[in-house]
Structures are given as C-alpha cells and as structure tokens.
Amino acid sequence: MIKAPCLILLYVLSGLTGCSSAPERNYQVNTYQRQASAWLAQGDRKRQQGAYQQALQYYDNAYRYASKRHDVAQMGLARLKQAAVYIKQGQGELAEGKIAQAAEFVRFEHTELAPAIDFMRSKLAFSRGEQAQAQALLSKLQAQYSEQPEKQVYYRWVGWQYTPQRLDWLQAEQDMQLLAQMKADRTLNNIEILSFVIYHNVLWRVTFEHHDVPQAIETAIAHFASLELTNRLVDCFEIAVQHYLAIGDTARAQYYQTRLAELTSSGH
Structure with a gap:
C-alpha cells in the first residue's frame, strides 16, 4: 500500500514532467x-x-x-x-x-x-x-512570378529561346547585371539560371553578330570553368572558334581550337 507522502511525491513529479522548462524535443527523423x-x-x-x-x-x-x-x-x-x-x-x-x-x-x-x-x-x-x-x-x-526577379529573368530568357526574334538586348543586359549582382550579394538561389543566361548570352551574340562578343566569351569561359562544367567549356570554345574564324582572327581561332581539341581528347 502506497503511503500518503509517497502519493504526494508521485503527484508532484508527474506535474513537473508536464510543465518542464526543458526545450521541446524534435522527434522528426529526416535521414x-x-x-x-x-x-x-x-x-x-x-x-x-x-x-x-x-x-x-x-x-x-x-x-x-x-x-x-x-x-x-x-x-x-x-x-x-x-x-x-x-x-x-x-x-x-x-x-x-x-x-x-x-x-x-x-x-x-x-x-x-x-x-x-x-x-x-x-x-x-x-x-x-x-x-x-x-x-x-x-x-x-x-x-x-512577376514579383520574383530571378525566376522572372529565367522565364523571360526561355521565352527568347522559344522566339529569338523577340530578343531585347537592352533588357538582356539589365538581366545579366541583376543576376551578377545577386550572385555577388549571395542572394542568387539557383546558379543554373545564371549559367543558362551566360551561355545563351554568348551564343546569341555570336549568332546575331551583336557587339561585345569577346567579353561575352571570356565571361562564359570563366563562369563554366569556376563550376568545372567541362561540357559547357567545350561549347564555349566551339563558339569562340566560330566567331574568330568569322571575323578573320585566325590566331585566336587556332588558340581556342587547340583548347577544344585538348578537352575533347581528354574524354570530358
């Protein structure tokens, strides 16, 4: 038979477990x-x-x-x-x-x-x-996604991919500056969006013979090199060869052709 003092002690202990000041445990397993x-x-x-x-x-x-x-x-x-x-x-x-x-x-x-x-x-x-x-x-x-600039830029560029004739270069340059700033501020959520924009920027500049192609090539190569995306580096070298051959700069074209051959022979 449990004596009265023991009953009181059990009651007090049970009350303490119900109102413990210890932090609540997280029972969720997320392995x-x-x-x-x-x-x-x-x-x-x-x-x-x-x-x-x-x-x-x-x-x-x-x-x-x-x-x-x-x-x-x-x-x-x-x-x-x-x-x-x-x-x-x-x-x-x-x-x-x-x-x-x-x-x-x-x-x-x-x-x-x-x-x-x-x-x-x-x-x-x-x-x-x-x-x-x-x-x-x-x-x-x-x-x-009109209120989310990163996604808005991405869907705009995909739209230009669907219909290149609608490409707005002024807007495109503003978009690139925005994403570059977001990356610098560490507010860019998806690096693939920046990669998509950088690649298509250089591709379209060469395709449409737009200005600032050399800078776009250098930017793209530096970006994909930093991500170690060798397949995209190959694409950029091919674009560079195409561009420099078209403008008669055979020395640069040969340089990028050599880099292209080195990468493709290494089984990227």
Whole structure:
C-alpha cells in the first residue's frame, strides 16, 4: 500500500514532467529526406555535365529515398527532373510519363509543384513544335512570378529561346547585371539560371553578330570553368572558334581550337 507522502511525491513529479522548462524535443527523423536531397543535387550536377544516364539514375535514387519518407514534393521533383533529361534527349513520350507522375502528386497530395509542371509541359510542347502552347504556359509563369526577379529573368530568357526574334538586348543586359549582382550579394538561389543566361548570352551574340562578343566569351569561359562544367567549356570554345574564324582572327581561332581539341581528347 502506497503511503500518503509517497502519493504526494508521485503527484508532484508527474506535474513537473508536464510543465518542464526543458526545450521541446524534435522527434522528426529526416535521414531519408537528406539522402533524397543529396541524390537530387548529384543528379543536377550530372545533368549540367551532360551525363544524362547517370543523372536519370541519381534522380531514381532520389525518388526511392523520398518515397521511403513519403515526401511527395521531392518525389514529384525527381520525376520532373527526369522529364527535363528526356526532353533534352528528344524522348518526349518518356518525359510525358514522368510529368504525369508528378501531376498525380498535385492532384492527390496538394503539393506545390503545379508551376514546375507547367514549365516542363511548356518545354515539352516547344520540343514538339507546339509553339502556341509553349508560349501560353510560359506567359502564365511569367505573370505568376512577376514579383520574383530571378525566376522572372529565367522565364523571360526561355521565352527568347522559344522566339529569338523577340530578343531585347537592352533588357538582356539589365538581366545579366541583376543576376551578377545577386550572385555577388549571395542572394542568387539557383546558379543554373545564371549559367543558362551566360551561355545563351554568348551564343546569341555570336549568332546575331551583336557587339561585345569577346567579353561575352571570356565571361562564359570563366563562369563554366569556376563550376568545372567541362561540357559547357567545350561549347564555349566551339563558339569562340566560330566567331574568330568569322571575323578573320585566325590566331585566336587556332588558340581556342587547340583548347577544344585538348578537352575533347581528354574524354570530358
């Protein structure tokens, strides 16, 4: 039989556990979430390097770990990233299947993937020559992100990629300055956006014989060298060779041709 003093002590102790001043414990386990994020990041890296098969595998790994946690946002993101690879490879049906899988997570789980799905559907439509559909989806996104400069710049440049005749060089230069400043301020969230802009800036300047091509070439080479994206360095060297041959600067053209040969022979 428990005596009265003991009952009082038990009551006091139980009260203390209910109103403890110790910090509340975090019982959430996020091991699978971290692993999924790591695989997504590695997949992105391989995709940027042009190693598409490895990227697809890494995205599958990300999906598998996210699935273990039922992290439907990461699961949908992994599928959309795979869709981007398939579009790049001209495999539209496979891309469409991955987009449909991501759309299921929006339908049944209310994930915030709808804008990303619209963008991927825009890229798929463009790859199929469905220009009006691609532009309509892109215009929707541009309006949706009108208050987010980084994404606004990206969707604007993708729009110029769809219809180069609409390219506004004054706006393009302002966009590049903005992204460069955001990078310097460490407020740039997605380095891939800056990479996209830098690459297309040099590509379009050469294509349309716009001014400041040498500076654009140097900027692009320095940028992709800093990210160790050798495949993009190869692209930049090819553009440089094309430009300097066109203007009759054979010495510079030969220099970049030599660098191009060195990189391609090393099995980048």
